[in-house]
Amino acid sequence: MTVQAPTRPSVVVDGVRKSFTLNHAFSLKDTVVSWIRRKRLTSSFRALDDVNVVINEGESVALLGLNGSGKSTLLKLVSGVMSPDGGQVLTRGRVAGLIEVGAGFHPELTGRENVFLNAAILGMQRKEIEERYEEIVEFSEIEEFIDQEVKHYSSGMFMRLAFSVAIHVELDVLLVDEILSVGDAPFREKCRQKFEELIAQRKTLVVVSHDAEMVQKLCTRGVVLRRGKVVFDGPISEALGYLE
Known part of the structure; x- marks a missing residue:
């Protein structure tokens, strides 16, 4: 009888919230006019709102959603580039992130x-x-x-x-945010093969991408975000269908 190794979480996102301040005045003139008219110069935007996600060791997960849904913000929190305003993000092992080209x-x-x-x-x-x-x-x-x-x-x-x-x-964990879109087709295929090698080695992969074909080949699970909230978490085929 074969005993399977116990499942261990690689990434835990627990009740995470993240907001940003939006500036509505981009020049001295804008500032003065807004002040005279008593308009607010800034407003708050909630990018993530009570997000809970657990990604286990060896899983390949796609973060999906429309632009502005909070995908990249969540990935940056997992990478440690940013800190949450509330809740916590925990990771196990060494995390390598491809968040922005040339970062x-x-x-x-x-x-x-x-x-x-x-x-x-x-x-x-x-x-x-x-x-x-x-x-x-x-x-x-x-x-x-x-x-x-x-x-x-x-x-x-x-x-x-x-x-x-x-x-x-x-x-132990690789985070990738859409940057492969700037590569040519042969290099993207080379990268996809490298991803498959890492998955075979039971490395944890978290991908943000709008490339449905790529994430369906690489990922078994999809987490769909809408306006900063998780609206679906399950099999990748259903997650992609959820976006249609």
């Missing part, structure tokens, strides 16, 4: 220098980075430009290098 890269440094910088930010030791450096650069397919300052890189080159660094970290 963590210094424009005045070369691609080579940024590999070491970004990998260190993600928790890799220098010896570990040195051992994986060639593999990282080879996967990115930008060897010819690796010693150029990244301020001269296109968004696609940024994405390739950032993705390559992130997936070569010894990670």
